[in-house]
Amino acid sequence: MPVITIANTKGGAGKTTAAVLVATELAQMGINVTVFDSDPQHWFSQWFETAKPRGTITLVNHVTASALEGHMRHMDRSSDYYIIDLAGERNQLTATALAFSNLVLIPVQGAGMDAKGATKILDILARIKTETGIAIPHSVLLSRVNPMVTTHSLLAIKGLLASRGVDVMATPVVERAAFREMFDKGVTLYDMEGSKVSNLDKALQNARQLADEVMRHLPVRVISTQPKKRPWQWGRAA
């Protein structure tokens, strides 16, 4: 089953936001998703506890490197996609998660690219390739992009990174009040009212485009599956 890891050793890069958006969208499509919240600060878990997203998301928290490895080696087929939300630090869990990934998304904020944290992830991926010969697909995900930024300038950034051999997701995560509000209020985009949150329609469209692009990047295209018997498993330790 495809494993998507969201990684950047820099805190606040937009990892958990991307994890929430992709997991929620996949679940909306009827796809079974398991999210590993491997951040000791449990931002994803806190959001999950209050938001109670509709659909089929299973949460695994209190994840350690050895437990994650066990999970990945004996992966059951109850989930269609696995999403690992990493903490903003570099440790054994980072390397373990990356090694088991089918796609690594590296959120990077802004055109100026405060990219040191992203570089650390790229370094680990390069080391895995040297040591094992396995090239793990990875893409930078431009995050918190100002909505005024034009397609033209995004293409320029994409071109710049491509010239350095780094793939960039075509869909950026735009800076939106709705994305901030997901955490502030502990809700999903689908629980918000368009009259109260500006550009909610654009935020929803952005989330859907991102999830679609993520699925296109993965080897298996899952359309939808039967819901699990117990879609809400809260607090199951890895």
Ligand SMILES: Nc1ncnc2c1ncn2[C@@H]1O[C@H](COP(=O)(O)OP(=O)(O)OP(=O)(O)O)[C@@H](O)[C@H]1O
């Ligand atoms: N596209 C966006 N629009 C508006 N706010 C955003 C967006 N992306 C992230 N934020 C806000 O920025 C903050 C940090 O984002 P997030 O928690 O996703 O980053 P992170 O990389 O997971 O951080 P950490 O390393 O601490 O886990 C949050 O308050 C979040 O609401």
Ligand SMILES: [Mg+2]
């Ligand atoms: Mg986070």
